Amino acid sequence: MTRPLLSISNVSKFYGNVIALSEVSLDVYAGQVTCVLGDNGAGKSTLIKILSGVVTLDSGSYRFEDEPVSFSGPREAQDAGIATVFQDLATVPLMSVWRNFFLGNELTLGRGLMSRLDINRAKGIVREEMQKMGIDVRDPNQNVGTLSGGERQAMAIARAVYFGAKVLILDEPTSALGVRQSGIVLRYIVQAREQGKGVVFITHNPHHAFPVGDRFVLLRRGKLMATIEKEQTTIEELTRMMAGGPELEQLAHELSLATRKKSGE
Amino acid sequence: MVEISDTPSVDTTEVGDERLEKLSFVTRMLKKPSLGAVVGTITVFVLFAFFDATPNHLWLTQTGLASWSTTAAFFGIMAVPVGMLMIGGEFDLSTGVMTGATAILMAVLMNNLHWNAWLAVFATLIFAGLIGFINGYVVVRTKLPSFIVTLATFFILRGISIGGVLLVNSGSTQISLTGAHYGGLHSLQVLFGSSFLSSSALPNGYSTAILWFVGVTLIGVWILGRTRFGNWVYAVGGDINAARNIGVPVQRTKISLFMGTSFAAALVGIISFAQSSSAVSEQGVGYEFYYIIAAVVGGCLLNGGYGSVFGAALGACIIGMAFEGVIYAGWDSSWDFTFLGIILFLAVAVNMYVFVRAQKARH
Numbered sequence A: 001m002t003r004p005l006l007s008i009s010n011v012s013k014f015y016g017n018v019i020a021l022s023e024v025s026l027d028v029y030a031g032q033v034t035c036v037l038g039d040n041g042a043g044k045s046t047l048i049k050i051l052s053g054v055v056t057l058d059s060g061s062y063r064f065e066d067e068p069v070s071f072s073g074p075r076e077a078q079d080a081g082i083a084t085v086f087q088d089l090a091t092v093p094l095m096s097v098w099r100n101f102f103l104g105n106e107l108t109l110g111r112g113l114m115s116r117l118d119i120n121r122a123k124g125i126v127r128e129e130m131q132k133m134g135i136d137v138r139d140p141n142q143n144v145g146t147l148s149g150g151e152r153q154a155m156a157i158a159r160a161v162y163f164g165a166k167v168l169i170l171d172e173p174t175s176a177l178g179v180r181q182s183g184i185v186l187r188y189i190v191q192a193r194e195q196g197k198g199v200v201f202i203t204h205n206p207h208h209a210f211p212v213g214d215r216f217v218l219l220r221r222g223k224l225m226a227t228i229e230k231e232q233t234t235i236e237e238l239t240r241m242m243a244g245g246p247e248l249e250q251l252a253h254e255l256s257l258a259t260r261k262k263s264g265e
Numbered sequence B: 001m002v003e004i005s006d007t008p009s010v011d012t013t014e015v016g017d018e019r020l021e022k023l024s025f026v027t028r029m030l031k032k033p034s035l036g037a038v039v040g041t042i043t044v045f046v047l048f049a050f051f052d053a054t055p056n057h058l059w060l061t062q063t064g065l066a067s068w069s070t071t072a073a074f075f076g077i078m079a080v081p082v083g084m085l086m087i088g089g090e091f092d093l094s095t096g097v098m099t100g101a102t103a104i105l106m107a108v109l110m111n112n113l114h115w116n117a118w119l120a121v122f123a124t125l126i127f128a129g130l131i132g133f134i135n136g137y138v139v140v141r142t143k144l145p146s147f148i149v150t151l152a153t154f155f156i157l158r159g160i161s162i163g164g165v166l167l168v169n170s171g172s173t174q175i176s177l178t179g180a181h182y183g184g185l186h187s188l189q190v191l192f193g194s195s196f197l198s199s200s201a202l203p204n205g206y207s208t209a210i211l212w213f214v215g216v217t218l219i220g221v222w223i224l225g226r227t228r229f230g231n232w233v234y235a236v237g238g239d240i241n242a243a244r245n246i247g248v249p250v251q252r253t254k255i256s257l258f259m260g261t262s263f264a265a266a267l268v269g270i271i272s273f274a275q276s277s278s279a280v281s282e283q284g285v286g287y288e289f290y291y292i293i294a295a296v297v298g299g300c301l302l303n304g305g306y307g308s309v310f311g312a313a314l315g316a317c318i319i320g321m322a323f324e325g326v327i328y329a330g331w332d333s334s335w336d337f338t339f340l341g342i343i344l345f346l347a348v349a350v351n352m353y354v355f356v357r358a359q360k361a362r363h
Helices: A044-052 A074-080 A097-101 A119-132 A149-162 A179-194 A206-212 A235-243 A245-264 B025-029 B035-051 B062-087 B095-112 B117-142 B146-168 B185-192 B208-226 B228-238 B240-246 B250-276 B288-297 B309-328 B335-360
Strands: A006-015 A018-028 A033-037 A059-064 A082-085 A167-171 A198-203 A215-220 A223-229 B174-176 B278-280
Touching: A006 A044, A018 A033, A018 A044, A018 A059, A018 A198, A018 A215, A033 A044, A033 A179, A033 A206, A044 A074, A044 A082, A044 A167, A044 A198, A074 A082, A074 B240, A082 A149, A097 A119, A097 A149, A119 A149, A149 A167, A149 A179, A179 A198, A179 A206, A198 A206, A206 A235, A215 A235, A223 A235, B035 B288, B035 B309, B035 B335, B062 B095, B062 B208, B062 B228, B062 B250, B062 B288, B062 B309, B095 B117, B095 B146, B095 B174, B095 B250, B095 B278, B095 B288, B117 B146, B117 B185, B117 B250, B185 B208, B185 B250, B208 B228, B208 B250, B208 B309, B228 B240, B228 B250, B240 B250, B250 B278, B288 B309, B288 B335, B309 B335
Parallel strands: A018 A223, A033 A198, A033 A215, A082 A167, A167 A198
Antiparallel strands: A006 A018, A006 A059, A215 A223, B174 B278
16 A cells, blocks of 8 residues: 555644543545544544644644644645645635635735735636536625535635645535535545545544545544444444444433333333 | 646636626615715715705805815724724724824924924834734734723823823923924925815815825725735634634734724824824824724624725715714704714614625625
């Protein structure tokens, strides 16, 4: 197997005396989707914050393209080629699509005091990039707040891809979406993978992770539970492991008892 | 399929999209945040043309124009940066007292310390920049509401501009320049405190403050709509976390906005000092609300992220017309407060309508 594009090993993060993440390792390969699965409080957010440069790790190592790295902010990680699409999508609802797309990376014309936004070029690029995602932006002037959830997610992904991401980190991109919109987003994930991006897909929904993932990293209470290749598992097993097998079996047992009791009356 | 190339070949011309309805002028206007201010300005202008009680109906002559636009200029130079600050999601309550503090600082430096006028201007601008920086720095560092931080600045400055002046000016809070022996005073007055376009119809001409007002408005419109910084202003006001995550220098943007209002306040202070060759402690106190009113009438949201600098400038024009129009109509001047209150209320109602449309309507 080729060497990983991005790799963290034995990473820990503490907030005061709370251990948010303990000895977690993760490899991301180009052209593959690495899914990070875990329930609430499993440490997914902390992991994403470390990968995206929002926080620094307390112990362990972080390597990107075979070099040890330490980012002082998301901007630095982004410049290196690690783009994160946060759950809030980092879009500003009251701003137009083209302003959002180039926010923080504005295209400008002229120098010094005459430096100004290249509005026409920005609008053209936005239309073109969104078209590639299969979304027709009728009017790049429309506010992002008027886009649907899926379209907004697509815009955030298109933006990350356009600005040269090698690794694309997606934080729960499907959690707030309906079935059809989730399907669209999953398709973008596959598209990004086929372009050779290393995709990190963070989710708590194994039904979304399984169809697109190549490798599954399971987190639980800040610890790495397992790293499983797709061939070695099934969706049922994944679901069971994620929820914590015995607990789920206990729950199923209780539920069946309750149903039986009710039907017996 | 998504492809990346370093130099995307993009058609830079605006291509018409056949699925886009051709928006009529009215529909386009109904989407502008400055709509309330446009309607308000026209209404107030027509209203006072109607109630004008002066012989010869001066409201509709150059005399009327010169009087309200001068008053509007003093509000407008401030309303523009205050509007930008509000779009950036912050408030500045120290703006009013800053216009007075900078005027009195000019007066102290020139009258009591015998500085050259331009040296005094330089020092005043540094002082203003410093106050703006402190306001901004404290707000972004402590994450306290800017309302509170600048309220503190307001009281501190108010105290200093009285107490400090009493100390250096032997017990009087008014400083007037007398005589002509002040270095640089003449050129200062030409630039900040003179008039232009005087004619037989208008012997005193228009105040240069109007030119400054127009200049500040144009700069504000340019910055907000056409520059990277303008993009950042909307972003930090609209969603500060999103802005931070995408790499917008949030702190620098906010601090710059606070410095902008302070510099504008210094400009107003310098203009008013150059015009009258005098300054009084506490002048400008209470005016911060007019600036905020002008910005709100102009379509700036109180919680940031949305608004118009052009609208804020029109808001200042409405205030100027209200102050002067009441005099032309021969009413008691206390009515202009009531009048402003009603205008504020109506303009905000129109703006809410526009804002709600902007939020959800695709067209």
